[in-house]
Amino acid sequence: MALDKKTLEEFKELLLKEQKKIEDELKRIAKPVNEEAGDYATTYTNIGDDEDENASEVEEYAGNLAIESSLEKRLVETKEALKRIEDGTYGICENCGKEIPIERLKAYPSAKTCMQC
Numbered sequence: 001m002a003l004d005k006k007t008l009e010e011f012k013e014l015l016l017k018e019q020k021k022i023e024d025e026l027k028r029i030a031k032p033v034n035e036e037a038g039d040y041a042t043t044y045t046n047i048g049d050d051e052d053e054n055a056s057e058v059e060e061y062a063g064n065l066a067i068e069s070s071l072e073k074r075l076v077e078t079k080e081a082l083k084r085i086e087d088g089t090y091g092i093c094e095n096c097g098k099e100i101p102i103e104r105l106k107a108y109p110s111a112k113t114c115m116q117c
């Protein structure tokens, strides 16, 4: 059973909300390099020039870098899922071409593959 229009709309809403949330989080720690592609660069905050300050800058930057890369990954997945909704291929496993169970999509709306894959 393919997803009906209403269900697709609901997933689209969900994904758009998710996209907005991720973008907001990203903007706090990174600058967009290419917003369309979901590409961000972590910003380096200059707190001060003391050794201690430099150390915490590096620490903060390293932490943000990790967060940024995981957020960026989620953002790209979310954008891809939205694109699949537009293309009419949303909810179909990229790997085996079978439909992804709606329960899985509800838990993870940007899923590209079914449980088995």
Ligand SMILES: [Zn+2]
Residues within 6 Å of the ligand: 093, 094, 095, 096, 097, 098, 113, 114, 115, 116, 117
């Ligand atoms: Zn599959």
